[in-house]
Amino acid sequence: MTTTGKPILDPTTDTALRSLDPAGPAADVHGTDAQALLARIVATDPAAGLTSAEAGSAASGRAGDTATADTPRRPMPMRRRLVLAGAAVAGAVAFTIVPGLGGSSPAFAGWTATPSGVQATDLASAAAGCKDYLGRALPPAKPGEDPNMPTAADVFASTPVIAERRGDWTFVLMASAEFEVSCLTSGRSYGNGAIDPARQVSLKPREALVTSVGASTFDSDGYLSVNGLVGSEIIGVTVHADGTDVRATVKSGRFLAWWPEKSLRDKSSPFPSVRLSLTFVDGKSVDLTAEQSAPLSGHGSSRG
């Protein structure tokens, strides 16, 4: 096992903490159970669609004994449904890497590079569903000592500030005084949401601020999103990423865009390379590279 160089708290407390590791002693990989599992796995065709029940039986000899009683275990690969809804990600740009279990079906069929608006009734429904969905993943109220950690109450206190529709999917960004909550929904399913601290900034007319860039999952499909703030003279934002040009929704000083992930990221570069084109009210425009967008997120640079 590797070790991190930095103490968790202090050496004494770290020693105590490490002694409280609930894991058992290191198992012997040459033991009977471990070797039986290995033999079962390598005897399978790696290209075959094995069921996880088979994998379970390889470990325990009891096929599917941890599956729920009324349903067979899912076929492999596992679906990438909801990773984590509740984690607050403070700071400039929050990323979530898409898991390495890619689906092969056409993702987000009907998605459009140009967004459409969201009807008020649809928005209310999407917001309510998202709040319920994300709120259930969070503690109900402040634990008391960590004001940075969002709670279900924070989610329910948020209200929609910008939303867009692309094909069958509605992306809604909700904000409270403390947090911004983003959520992708088809009305039946919900994507992996994100919660970011709210950014209280005052932008100049041609300044922009990227507040969040994320890669998330919706069912088994990956999608990427970016949202942020724009000054009053920015009337258009186009996002370039993964070889896709996505026209963002711009409304009330905010912009928002999301798009299907085309492929799993190269592991050496797991984050999307995002460029933005900003269009100003006088017709001029400016492109920002990914490198330029980073300082944007911290300071709100003026361009063009």
Next chain:
Amino acid sequence: MTTSAPDPPPTDAEIRFRRVYEQTYADLLRFVQRRVHPSQAEDVVAETFLVAWRRLDDLPTELDDTRAWLFGTARHTLLNEHRAQGRRAALGVRIAEAAYQSPALAGVDPELVGLRVDLAQAWRRLTPEAQECLALAAWDGLTAPQAAAVLRISPVAFRLRLSRARRALRRYLDLSAPSPSPRTALTEGSTS
């Protein structure tokens, strides 16, 4: 036991997978044991290695990165199970019972005993997210980039979460410090 016929020569893929398995099995099992009941841990490990076998080309080349990949896959499997059972989407991490663990330690240092009790109590007050960050750093011994890969977040985001988790744990520990536990003196002498 039964006897078996001689095995055919292993393929390159099998050789590689066996090497990965040998190098990571114990760590992966412990990773999972921290998160689920021990009776379920081997099933999750089996599913994880099966995914690795089927996606061998996707495995990173470096051992530490491979371990993080496996941890992330196992965690995802666990989250799927949680969701399938209608449970919350965050994965808490267990902590050992301070009173029953490491009797040798307990016999040696009463201050450490008190600290361990306080730590176990403080741990249970942490959010699942904070528990995960601390566990990845303290028990799995991952670097920030590796832990970030497990959680599918950026290293920057992980450091931020870990920083918050540290503060929360310290705060909970300090809350229990005025108690007449043996840890009080230790805290005064050992922390800033």
